[in-house]
Amino acid sequence: MKPAPFKYYAPVTVDEALAHLAEHGYEAKPLAGGQSLIPLLNFRLARPSVIVDLNNISELFYIRPDDGGLLIGAMTRQRQVEHDPLVAERAPLVHEVMPQIAYPQIRTRGTFGGSLAHADPSAELVAVNIALNGRFRLRSQAAERWVPADEFFVGLFTTALEPEELLVEVALPPMPPRSGWAFQQITRRHHDFCIAGVAVVVTLNDRGQCEQARMVFLSAGDRPVIAHQAAEMLKGHAPSPELIQAAAEKAARDEIDPGSDIHASAEYRRHLAGVLARRVLTQAFERAKARETGKSGNW
Amino acid sequence: MAKKYVGQRIKRNEDPRLLTGQALFVDDVDLPGMLHAAFLRSDYAHARLVSIDVSAARRRPGVVAVYTAEDMGDDWQHGPPLVSPPPTVKDIVFHSRTQVPLVKDKVRLAGEPLAMVIAESRYIAEDALDDIVVELEPLGAVVDLEEALQPDAPLVHDDLDSNLAAHLIQKKGDYAAAREQADVVISRRIVIDRGTAAAMENRGYVAHWNPKSQELTLWDTTQSPIPIRNGLARMFGLSEHQVRVIAPFVGGGFGPKIMMFYPEEVMVTWATLQLGRPVKWIEDRRENFYATNQEREQVHTAELALTRDGHILGLRDDFIHDTGAYDPYGLTVPLNTQCHAFGPYKIPNYYGDLKVVFTNRPIVSPLRGAGRPQGVFIIERLLDVAARELGIDPVEIRRRNLLPPDAFPYDNEIIDQAFVPLVYDSGNYLPVLEKAVEMIGYERFLKEEQPRLRAEGRHVGIGVVSFIETTGIGPYEGARVTVAPSGQINVATGVGTQGQGHFTSFAQIVADQLGVSPHDVHLVTGDTAQFHWGTGTFASRGAVVAANAIHAAAVTVRGKVLKLASKVLDTPEEELELVDGHVRVADIPQRSISLGQLAVLANPLRGAVEPGTEPGLEATAYFGPKYGATASGAHAAIVEVDPETMMVDVKRYVIVEDCGTLLNPLIVEGQLHGGLALGLGNSFYEKLVYDENGQLLNASFADYLLPTALEVPRAEVSHLETPSPLNPLGSKGVGEGGAIPVPAVFAQAVESALADYGLEILEAPLSPNRLFELLQAARVTRDA
Known part of the structure; x- marks a missing residue:
């Protein structure tokens, strides 16, 4: 299990990295934490002729406040995000999810942006960034653009990134008042790849009715799935157990399209998605209410 | 008085070296001028080799040699049978077909080596594999055990009439008569699937022929260096004194590192004899999934005849055992299965029809447990079903059938893997079982805890099984x-x-x-x-x-x-x-x-x-013992099942082991904890998934699920000591006991947790997905 030969560059600035990408285009592959790319190279499933190693680009490692939200440099290690007090305060969903991503060893090396650029539909951060309405800053030598998270993931392991572009930063907006969040997933072993999972952010209006419910399913198709119909069912209503159950069932039945593999059939995944949707919605609405009444909010 | 060390919990002498990286493993061997090998492996499980062109690979800079079967001339030969002759059972059928160093005419398993590249580095060697042009004509693959015996099945070995590798029937007493007298006969089809040992260290070989001293040195991850030395000397016409085999520290054996004469083991040795330079090959993890022996797949149709008060009158166990593409290790594994279905119980009548089949899959040889977990699973599952049908508590039905302490030596009247009668040398089974029952708090759990938890909406269950392990042959x-x-x-x-x-x-x-x-x-x-x-x-x-x-x-x-x-x-x-x-x-x-x-x-x-x-x-x-020393034990578990998600959480696990005289309890317990990890894998996580073409679908640790420290509970361990009369120390083996009964305990505990649904678990390993299917089916039955 040795990789095929490749050329290796280790730039120290983003400009330098972008120059390599501009020169080599499709032939080049940026290397972030390497937790997915290195195995692909060793199995010879990926054979890029050029590797652009981003690990020496210090300007990509940061977590900064941004109005009420956050800016996270794409190369920030997952372990750092996990332990960052600002993240805990401003993005409690991210804080809660981080320890569930693979193992400490992987998070120590794995990066926030690397997981997003890899676009695995079973990746926790992919769903969480959509649930939080994150925005991604993409740079190339020629230009820079911002892409909303829900437009970034276009297919299985496929993103809006052009070959000469680099994901450099993620912006997470502040959560609206009276919001609650939750995340649950089912893995075969603790911290394995997810076979079904849901991230959700809900917001209540001042009468205790659901104003917004952004529920995103992992491992439910070739990309993360936003449950728009379930959200419509919830909107404008006080969240009762019956309504939650109905919305969860709607999402699991009509909105997702999970596949089958050796670990879980589509039918089992769909069943799990319904169970998890009910559980996360219940938990998220409870948290939103707790925040509304000033009770034990986690932040 | 001199201090007595046997029986003391002494920390291990070897650990400081192991923990500080000072121990020599095969991959640490680095010799001047050493070359590196890589193997081209077949993508097909069953195919005819039409042509192979290695000329481009030979031209790649850094490549020293490329070998195919043709290049070996008379040195190309099948591996020796390792456990022979077959036992003297009446009308036995046994076809010995052993592995080859490189495929000459026909591929019989995916991953079988077609060519060997020797280069200045492993990187170059692997690059050169891409240069080899090979033409294979795919044939229908034999994968399913029962289909393997159908008349129209493709043949793994063309010179045989069928894929039947062996057939034998063992009998004790008169099962048919016992069945006639029985109040109840429990009959079930029970399936056990394939797993791999997944030792932390893969296989590895460094061979060095010194042309001046005329000496061959082989560093080998083998469990059996002496048979390897003798076999290689014979194979290559050397005196045994010219061959030195060193098995240094090895990161886990678990059976598959037995004296196999694996293709790579033979080829690395042959290559250094050709080149006069040291040659190294270290198996990578992907190769390990294809090229290292595996175990466990069997399909049983088993029957237990009992009286209405739960006394066993007889056992019938007909099964098909998968030996993979070759059967160098004879009948060791399925004989162990036959024997261990007897368990610690008095079974007066037995009929066992064993068919061994060739399939287009990796070779089957012992893997920690070596047929025993299957046998234990059979008898324990049948007892659980019987207990339910007869309305007898599962522990009680076991108590009623345990051999009494005055029964030893006890002759089961069938032959075992060492081809001698299966005789239990000693044992005291009831106290072992009672100790486990006491430690897990069996009565209180059933009377108080389980009903209370159920009222809270939780599904928590308990399992207790007894077993024996033949050891130390x-x-x-x-x-x-x-x-x-x-x-x-x-x-x-x-x-x-x-x-x-x-x-x-x-x-x-x-x-x-x-x-x-x-x-x-x-x-x-x-x-x-x-x-x-x-x-x-x-x-x-x-x-x-x-x-x-x-x-x-x-x-x-x-x-x-x-x-x-x-x-x-x-x-x-x-x-x-x-x-x-x-x-x-x-x-x-x-x-x-x-x-x-x-x-x-x-x-x-x-x-x-x-x-x-x-x-x-x-x-x-x-x-050399006359026959093996038989260890015994009882395991108990409490598990919680979430019937919505199918996740199973092992809350407690109790192991009571009687391995005779304890040499070092710390080491014995290490064996038990490690065995439990494998046993839990075999219960719920570890399954090699093959498609209908014989392709392995989960050849990596991302998809082959070894339980981790987060899945494996901390076992509560206790020991009883019934010394073996067959050896002066009184010791019995314990290397496999931790693993053997776990799938049986797990199945019983999950059934107990889901008692509302009345489902039966007749397979190992289970998985959340299978549990989902079983539960769906049980709901349909229940609601009908």
Whole structure:
């Protein structure tokens, strides 16, 4: 299990990295934490002729406040995000999810942006960034653009990134008042790849009715799935157990399209998605209410 | 009095070296001029080799040689059968078909090696694999065990009429008559799937032929260096003295590293003989999934005949056993299955029809448990079903059938894997079971906790099973014990060591005889230059067979020490004692002489060694038991199942083990904890998934699920000691016991947790997805 030969560059600035990408285009592959790319190279499933190693680009490692939200440099290690007090305060969903991503060893090396650029539909951060309405800053030598998270993931392991572009930063907006969040997933072993999972952010209006419910399913198709119909069912209503159950069932039945593999059939995944949707919605609405009444909010 | 070390919880002598990276593993061997090998492997499980063109690979810079089967000439030969002849059972059928070093005409399993590249680096060698042009004509693959025996099935071995590799029937008493008399007959189809050992260290070989000294050295991850030395010498026309096989520290054996003469093992050796340069090959993890032996797949149709009060009248167990593409290891695994279905129970009548089939999959040979978990799963599942049908508590039905303590030696009247009658040497089964029942709090759980939890909406269940493990079979092992002039004790034995703690438990035995600390006993295992008689580490036999050989040698050396000291100290032997590395007069401790000084005196530079004596304080001894020592145990578990998600959480796990005399409880418990991890894998996580073409779909640790520290509960362990009468130490093996009964306990506990649904678990491993299917089906049945 040795990789095929490749050329290796280790730039120290983003400009330098972008120059390599501009020169080599499709032939080049940026290397972030390497937790997915290195195995692909060793199995010879990926054979890029050029590797652009981003690990020496210090300007990509940061977590900064941004109005009420956050800016996270794409190369920030997952372990750092996990332990960052600002993240805990401003993005409690991210804080809660981080320890569930693979193992400490992987998070120590794995990066926030690397997981997003890899676009695995079973990746926790992919769903969480959509649930939080994150925005991604993409740079190339020629230009820079911002892409909303829900437009970034276009297919299985496929993103809006052009070959000469680099994901450099993620912006997470502040959560609206009276919001609650939750995340649950089912893995075969603790911290394995997810076979079904849901991230959700809900917001209540001042009468205790659901104003917004952004529920995103992992491992439910070739990309993360936003449950728009379930959200419509919830909107404008006080969240009762019956309504939650109905919305969860709607999402699991009509909105997702999970596949089958050796670990879980589509039918089992769909069943799990319904169970998890009910559980996360219940938990998220409870948290939103707790925040509304000033009770034990986690932040 | 000298301190007694056997039975003490002594920390392992080898661990400081292992933990600080100072231990030599095969991949640490780095020789000047060393070359690296890589193998081109078949993508197909069953195919005819039409052509192979290696010319481009030979031209790649850095490539030294590329070999195909044709290049080997007369050196190309099938591997030797390893366990032969087959047992003397009436009308037995056995077709021996052994593996080949490189495919010559037909591929029989995906991953079978087609060509070998030798290059200046492993990188170049792997790059050169891409240069080889191979044409294979795919054939229909034999994957399913039952379909393998259909008349229209493709043939794994064209010269046979069918894929039947072996067929034998074993009988005891008259099962048909017992069935007639039975009040109830339980019959079930039970399926056990395939798993892999997944040792932390994969296989690896470094072979070095020195053309000047005419000596071949092979560093090998084998469990059995001596048979490998002898076999390779024979294969390549060398004297056994020209071949040295060293099994250094090995990161886990678990069975598949047995004396296999794996293709890579033979080819690396052959290549160095051609090139006169050292050649290294280290198996990578993906290769390990294809190229290293696996185990466990069987399909049983089993039947238990009982009286209405739960007494077993007879067992019938007909099954098909998958041996993979070849059967070099004979019938060891399925014979173990037959035997272990007898369990610790009195089973007066038995009928067992065993069919072994060839399939287009990796070879099956023992893997920690080696057929035993399957046998235990069969009898325990049948007992659970019977208990339910008869309205008897599962523990109670076991109590009623356990062999009583006065039954031993107990002859089950069938033959075992060593081709001798299956005789249990000793045991005391009821106290073992009762201890487990007590530790898990069985009665209270059923009466109080389970109903309370159920009222809270939780599904929590309990499982308790009994089992036996045949261990410590022959033929023999040997050892040499020597007192060095430094006072250090040197011990050499032929078995390999793969993490079992041999450097400590064996040292404890010697320390007791010679009055030294175990830390002063230096042990060499698995180096044929140090000791060249023996077979290897398998069948939970190190602590029985090798340990007793070491014990015997140490006893002899003690005799020599006392005899010489008696002369030197002018004191009768009976008045001497061995303490702290000295021989001293019991009543006058200041009159003493060190073992080192005695060793010098025993090997004089002048004068004559008296006739009838030998120089030095050294002895070599052998031990071979008449038959195996049978260990026993009981496991109990409490599990919680979420019937919405199908996740299973093992809340508690209890192990009670009787492996005879405990040499070192710390090491025994290590074996049990490790065994439990494998057993839990075999219960819920570890399954090799093959498609209909014989392609393995989960050849990586991302998809082959080894339970981690987060899945494996911390077992609560207790010991009972019923010493074996078959060996002086009274020891029995324990290397596999931790793994063997786990799937049976797990299944019983999950059924107990889901008692509302009345489902039956008749397969191992289970998975959340399968549990989902079973539960859906049970709901349909229940609601109908």
